[in-house]
Amino acid sequence: MIWVTQLINGVLLGGYYALLACGLSFMFGVMGIINLAHGDLAILSACLVFLLADSAGISPFIAIIAVLPVMGFIGWGLQRWMLERSLRAGVLVPLLTTFGLAIVIENGLFEYFGADTRSLAPYIGDFAYDSWAITDNLYVGSLAVLIFALAVLLLGGLKLFLTYTPIGRSIRATAEDPDTAALVGINTRAIYAIAAAIAVATAALAGVFLAMRAVFTPYSGPEQLIFAFEAVVIGGIGSLLGTLIGGVVLGVAQTFGAQINPQGFFIAGHVVFFAVLAARLALGAVRARGGIHAFFARTP
Amino acid sequence: MSSGRRFLVERWTRLSAAASLIAAAILVVLALVPLLLSANFVDSLTNLFIYLILAVMWNALAGYAGLVSVGQQAFFGLGAYFAIQLSYYGVSVYPALLLGALVAGLLSLPISVLMLRLRGGEFAIGMWVVAELVHLLVALDPIINGETGVSMIGLNAFGPDARRDYNYWLALTVMVVLLGTVFALLRGRLGASVQAIRDDEDAAESVGVRVLAGKRTIFFLAAVGCALAGSLWLATSISFQPRQYFGIQWTAYMIFMVLVGGLGTFEGPIIGAVIFFLIEYLFGETGVWYLVGLGGAAIVFALFLPRGLWGTVEDRFGIRLLPVGYRLRLFNSKIAAAQGGEQGDRSPA
Numbered sequence: 197m198i199w200v201t202q203l204i205n206g207v208l209l210g211g212y213y214a215l216l217a218c219g220l221s222f223m224f225g226v227m228g229i230i231n232l233a234h235g236d237l238a239i240l241s242a243c244l245v246f247l248l249a250d251s252a253g254i255s256p257f258i259a260i261i262a263v264l265p266v267m268g269f270i271g272w273g274l275q276r277w278m279l280e281r282s283l284r285a286g287v288l289v290p291l292l293t294t295f296g297l298a299i300v301i302e303n304g305l306f307e308y309f310g311a312d313t314r315s316l317a318p319y320i321g322d323f324a325y326d327s328w329a330i331t332d333n334l335y336v337g338s339l340a341v342l343i344f345a346l347a348v349l350l351l352g353g354l355k356l357f358l359t360y361t362p363i364g365r366s367i368r369a370t371a372e373d374p375d376t377a378a379l380v381g382i383n384t385r386a387i388y389a390i391a392a393a394i395a396v397a398t399a400a401l402a403g404v405f406l407a408m409r410a411v412f413t414p415y416s417g418p419e420q421l422i423f424a425f426e427a428v429v430i431g432g433i434g435s436l437l438g439t440l441i442g443g444v445v446l447g448v449a450q451t452f453g454a455q456i457n458p459q460g461f462f463i464a465g466h467v468v469f470f471a472v473l474a475a476r477l478a479l480g481a482v483r484a485r486g487g488i489h490a491f492f493a494r495t496p
Numbered sequence: 497m498s499s500g501r502r503f504l505v506e507r508w509t510r511l512s513a514a515a516s517l518i519a520a521a522i523l524v525v526l527a528l529v530p531l532l533l534s535a536n537f538v539d540s541l542t543n544l545f546i547y548l549i550l551a552v553m554w555n556a557l558a559g560y561a562g563l564v565s566v567g568q569q570a571f572f573g574l575g576a577y578f579a580i581q582l583s584y585y586g587v588s589v590y591p592a593l594l595l596g597a598l599v600a601g602l603l604s605l606p607i608s609v610l611m612l613r614l615r616g617g618e619f620a621i622g623m624w625v626v627a628e629l630v631h632l633l634v635a636l637d638p639i640i641n642g643e644t645g646v647s648m649i650g651l652n653a654f655g656p657d658a659r660r661d662y663n664y665w666l667a668l669t670v671m672v673v674l675l676g677t678v679f680a681l682l683r684g685r686l687g688a689s690v691q692a693i694r695d696d697e698d699a700a701e702s703v704g705v706r707v708l709a710g711k712r713t714i715f716f717l718a719a720v721g722c723a724l725a726g727s728l729w730l731a732t733s734i735s736f737q738p739r740q741y742f743g744i745q746w747t748a749y750m751i752f753m754v755l756v757g758g759l760g761t762f763e764g765p766i767i768g769a770v771i772f773f774l775i776e777y778l779f780g781e782t783g784v785w786y787l788v789g790l791g792g793a794a795i796v797f798a799l800f801l802p803r804g805l806w807g808t809v810e811d812r813f814g815i816r817l818l819p820v821g822y823r824l825r826l827f828n829s830k831i832a833a834a835q836g837g838e839q840g841d842r843s844p845a
Binding site: 224228229230232278281282285286287288289290291292293295296297298299300303304306307418421422425426429459462463466467469470473474477 | 558562564566610613614616617618620621622624625628629632633635636744747748751755784785787788790791792793794795798799802
């Protein structure tokens with residue numbers, strides 16, 4: 197029975213990873229940048245919501261509404277003032293600048309918030325531990341279900357947005373070939389900035405839910421970046437479903453690993469990541485690149 | 497046709513010959529330091545050598561082979577870990593330090609099979625995952641006592657003064673050997689091929705550069721170098737805590753040193769390491785603000801001075817202290833004038 201419970205928990209945890217991975221994958225797809233500060237931006241948003249909840253007594257669910265636009269704006273500014281210039285300087289420079297940003301964010305947060313482990317769970321009342329009984333001894337956490345549903349909605353919504361709206365089409369065109377997109381009248385600078393805003397806002401959303409369902413410190417960012425990256429690579433064959441499947445595989449591997457050994461949570465996740473990578477290389481479908489780009493494929 | 501040859505390809509210039517002599521003289525002086533100067537000074541210089549090794553190795557990876565790794569702390573930690581394990585099983589300490597680093601370096605070969613197939617950011621984070629996984633596995637080893645860590649007790653067989661001097665000479669020797677290796681490799685065929693890979697991997701492959709072999713050689717060298725830095729760090733601090741050795745701060749240091757000094761230049765990381773060493777000496781006490789500053793400086797340099805301090809000086813004045821590359825010297829004064837002061841090997845073709 198414990199394994200069934202863990203399987204369900206793992207699948208639901210996968211929903212969180214899909215939520216987290218969405219922005220990382222999106223930014224890589226559009227701009228070809230792997231944002232090494234992705235996890236730290238998520239934690240930054242968690243800290244902002246914590247600040248509002250703790251000092252002003254605002255419910256985290258309302259605080260998100262205030263923080264998301266701020267984080268979106270940060271994403272926009274990040275693109276305008278840092279990533280744009282980085283991209284012009286070469287393919288490796290965005291890695292260096294986003295890594296520098298990660299170091300600045302996490303140590304800056306440490307300076308302000310200290311090393312304490314925090315959580316938003318005390319601020320959301322019963323919801324933090326509410327659960328629904330499926331059978332007499334099988335429960336699922338309502339927060340975990342909410343996060344999973346949100347991940348599906350977000351990935352699905354993003355897919356619809358990219359497929360059917362004018363901005364979405366411009367984003368896909370820019371992702372495909374920025375020069376040609378500019379030739380046919382697309383303002384690629386603006387498109388990149390919008391894409392960065394979306395990516396950072398989704399990371400921010402994930403960060404807040406991390407803070408609700410678990411604990412975080414100023415240095416939790418890198419771990420979240422790694423989990424998001426693993427979900428993206430495991431999901432491989434891209435699209436909406438790929439990211440979700442990648443998250444679920446990672447989540448299930450981790451919960452099963454945790455059942456075996458206290459450190460097994462992390463080890464199992466990393467091992468599955470490498471196993472999938474090795475399998476993909478052996479099968480000749482080299483590089484997760486195709487996978488991430490398939491996120492933008494017209495056919496689902 | 498006495499004036500038929502209008503250009504000359506040269507490696508050595510008068511300046512680089514002089515600089516090489518000065519470098520040799522500095523090394524002789526450095527070798528004598530423990531006999532002349534205070535213990536504190538010897539300790540500090542040992543740390544500087546370790547930073548310098550890390551910077552030079554990271555530069556070989558990123559600046560020459562185009563491999564940005566944020567997981568080199570995997571090898572830093574593994575070098576120390578295997579040294580502890582070897583000494584635990586009876587190998588005497590100093591051989592264990594060197595052998596441990598070699599074992600860690602050999603482990604980079606199977607890792608490279610998977611990692612070198614990844615490109616750009618995927619390689620970067622992939623290496624980070626490697627470091628995390630290695631960290632977790634090392635902490636599981638009963639010898640290490642989890643995150644509590646362990647000390648390399650065998651080092652206590654030497655008195656603190658003797659140990660300080662041995663560590664110093666060992667670090668100096670390792671640094672010189674690694675610098676020499678990088679220098680020799682970059683001057684040779686490998687240097688040209690990995691730089692071609694860095695600039696355009698597909699184009700390099702199409703003209704017959706053995707891409708994977710070139711990358712693997714540099715990856716192996718950098719792994720051995722970082723592992724040696726780790727085992728030297730262990731020799732100076734004696735204690736081993738997985739979280740410290742496998743910490744991401746090592747990558748932050750390496751990126752800072754290389755970016756500030758000059759990515760893709762031979763002299764740059766050396767200068768970067770000296771600057772980092774001075775900054776740490778001056779601001780290390782400020783704790784995390786100092787890390788914020790390092791991260792911020794890395795961003796500023798990457799954006800506004802991408803060739804670092806040394807690279808900028810090199811480009812501006814066309815000087816090259818150590819003869820790593822080739823220089824094209826034009827004899828025709830008109831062409832030479834048109835080329836301006838720029839005579840480095842990066843002059844427009």
